[in-house]
Amino acid sequence: MKQENRPTMDQTVQQYIEWFRYSSAYINAHRNKVFVILITGEALADENFPNIVYDISLLNSLGVKLVLVHGARPQISDALRKAGIESRYHRNLRISDPQSLAAIKETVGRLTIDIEAQFSLGLINSPMHGSDIRLSRGNFITARPFGVHDGVDFFNTGLVRKVQRDAIERQLSQGNIVLLSNLGYSCTGEVFNLSAEQVAMETATALRADKLILFIPGRGVLDTEGNLINSLSPEGARNYLRDHEDSGDQEQKVTNDALAAAIKASEGKVNRVHLISHQQNGALLQELFTREGNGTLVSNDSFEELRQAYIGDVGGILELIKPLEQAGTLVQRSRELLETEVTNFKVVAWEGMLIACAALYPLENASGEIACIAIHPDYQKRGLGRRLLSSLEREARSRQLERVFILTTAATHWFLENGFRQSSVDELPESKKQLYNYQRNSKVLVKEL
Ligand SMILES: CC(C)(COP(=O)(O)OP(=O)(O)OC[C@H]1O[C@@H](n2cnc3c(N)ncnc32)[C@H](O)[C@@H]1OP(=O)(O)O)[C@@H](O)C(=O)NCCC(=O)NCCS
Structure with a gap:
């Protein structure tokens, strides 16, 4: 049929x-x-x-x-x-x-x-x-x-x-x-x-x-x-x-x-x-x-303890994402920017050390962006990425968001396996579309919540 x-x-x-x-x-x-x-x-x-x-x-x-x-x-x-x-x-x-x-x-x-x-x-x-x-x-x-x-x-x-x-x-x-x-x-x-x-x-x-x-x-x-x-x-x-x-x-x-x-x-x-x-x-x-x-x-x-990030975590987040920024996997974020945006982050701590982080940025049109997801190499493949993602999705839902976007160069398949689908720059909310970096050429994925 x-x-x-x-x-x-x-x-x-x-x-x-x-x-x-x-x-x-x-x-x-x-x-x-x-x-x-x-x-x-x-x-x-x-x-x-x-x-x-x-x-x-x-x-x-x-x-x-x-x-x-x-x-x-x-x-x-x-x-x-x-x-x-x-x-x-x-x-x-x-x-x-x-x-x-x-x-x-x-x-x-x-x-x-x-x-x-x-x-x-x-x-x-x-x-x-x-x-x-x-x-x-x-x-x-x-x-x-x-x-x-x-x-x-x-x-x-x-x-x-x-x-x-x-x-x-x-x-x-x-x-x-x-x-x-x-x-x-x-x-x-x-x-x-x-x-x-x-x-x-x-x-x-x-x-x-x-x-x-x-x-x-x-x-x-x-x-x-x-x-x-x-x-x-x-x-x-x-x-x-x-x-x-x-x-x-x-x-x-x-x-x-x-x-x-x-x-x-x-x-x-x-x-x-x-x-x-x-x-x-x-x-x-x-x-x-x-x-x-x-x-x-x-x-x-x-x-591991999954929790909301606070200002004292900025140093730990910077340390965690530095190698990924250097490799070009994540876009650079300054300490000042992180200090203003840290409440958007969730982190996973273990014995006082940050081993994972990810952020949710609400955008217009009941949309949000999940960004800066990073798991310390020693702690990957233990479901931490998935737990962080679930936690941010739940938060997005509680903020009445209907979909979350992700822009990624290195983890497309990981997001597809976690329920995202291919999207395009055109589908992005206007504010995000204008900031899209064509040189970086990230893949745009979306998940309906
Ligand atoms: C991608 C990432 C967040 C996954 O976190 P994680 O805690 O290791 O993921 P989970 O334990 O929930 O899932 C592990 C599975 O995903 C797979 N996976 C990990 N990274 C992947 C990638 N980049 N692409 C495709 N699959 C990937 C693993 O092979 C594993 O699959 P398996 O169990 O079949 O072997 C983590 O590897 C990471 O921080 N990578 C570097 C930063 C990055 O690329 N961030 C995304 C930028 S937006």
């Missing part, structure tokens, strides 16, 4: 098919893997929670072995307030005295039942129709008392003593989702109020989980400019915590608690810890099934 006679397909359907094909690699990669997911009390209370339930159910249907850990912090505070019981804290930990414990047990029990109900939803017009999810819960977490500190008795506030790994694994092998809460049980038959972050972290460590996923509020872990931080080494996460000490802001506190758990989990050999916004519809799926992601990965593997 000739091309022009082929039936045309609705563009949305086409995109959907493309996306579905594209995600198959991720589906295969995640099958039979163990993920521990922390759903904080804040996430449970959010209007997006039903969507999180759908997405978790989908993971279960795709063969991911799931352990869910739910928290109850804001709900417990509410319940205590309503019961006229004062919430008492010491060292940032709730004191679970006998009076509070009754309200804590009641609140957590109610939340657990509500979660079970949500996962049982199978109405014909719901995304979970036919999913047949089985949740399993029990005394999988053994606890011990936190004790008396600074003369303060914490009563039934506890710490995780042991995770019943074999029992959890038996449930997972049967395809059940294991549901844990922030309550643990002691050998003396007592109930202890634990930190849900600690339960999630210890469970992921005990199971040697492939991923620990922690839901956090807001847009995610952001740098000082408000940009999402895509990845952090445990060392980078420690630095972040040092720079973002608790300021009394509740969202920041939840994020910091999650980061502290992520650091501990990385020390416990959980290699991939994802911090994902609980407020964004589909953030979990985007993080797990797209290259761009939608959260912050804390990993020992990704020791």
Whole structure:
């Protein structure tokens, strides 16, 4: 059949098919893997929670072995307030005295039942129709008392003593989702109020989980400019915590608690810890099934830190691009020019050294230009170029740009392989067209976003 006679397909359907094909690699990669997911009390209370339930159910249907850990912090505070019981804290930990414990047990029990109900939803017009999810819960977490500190008795506030790994694994092998809460049980038959972050972290460590996923509020872990931080080494996460000490802001506190758990989990050999916004519809799926992601990965593997550049990076960028300028691969940029344009750059740092950079320049007509992409020769072919490009494309999208151009003399094929198509000087926005250097004769490529 000739091309022009082929039936045309609705563009949305086409995109959907493309996306579905594209995600198959991720589906295969995640099958039979163990993920521990922390759903904080804040996430449970959010209007997006039903969507999180759908997405978790989908993971279960795709063969991911799931352990869910739910928290109850804001709900417990509410319940205590309503019961006229004062919430008492010491060292940032709730004191679970006998009076509070009754309200804590009641609140957590109610939340657990509500979660079970949500996962049982199978109405014909719901995304979970036919999913047949089985949740399993029990005394999988053994606890011990936190004790008396600074003369303060914490009563039934506890710490995780042991995770019943074999029992959890038996449930997972049967395809059940294991549901844990922030309550643990002691050998003396007592109930202890634990930190849900600690339960999630210890469970992921005990199971040697492939991923620990922690839901956090807001847009995610952001740098000082408000940009999402895509990845952090445990060392980078420690630095972040040092720079973002608790300021009394509740969202920041939840994020910091999650980061502290992520650091501990990385020390416990959980290699991939994802911090994902609980407020964004589909953030979990985007993080797990797209290259761009939608959260912050804390990993020992990704020791490189991708971040927004700031003025202190100018020296490092100059050093990185000098050999490429000398070879004629990149156009020359003076220190002064870089100082004014540095906020357009993203960089990848490793142990304080810049090993990669790239810039995004917004142009007219919802267009942008990606420029000055450079990976240090020792760090090429490790996916850094691709990660930088994805990060700039995501930023371009968030700035409502519809396409990005690239002018290149040396890496045409690399850009073609990364979704760009051949374009021409004529297609460039006017301001860029006028500056086009015919002597340099760069190839013009474009990518629709
Ligand atoms: C082009 C560049 C950005 C790619 O970065 P990277 O981190 O090495 O790329 P990735 O790891 O994401 O991709 C690696 C793949 O791209 C290929 N590749 C690298 N440079 C390429 C080029 N110039 N042309 C075609 N393919 C290239 C590699 O061979 C590798 O493919 P393989 O896995 O099949 O072997 C990097 O090589 C670089 O900085 N080059 C010098 C500067 C430059 O040319 N910049 C572009 C000017 S606008």
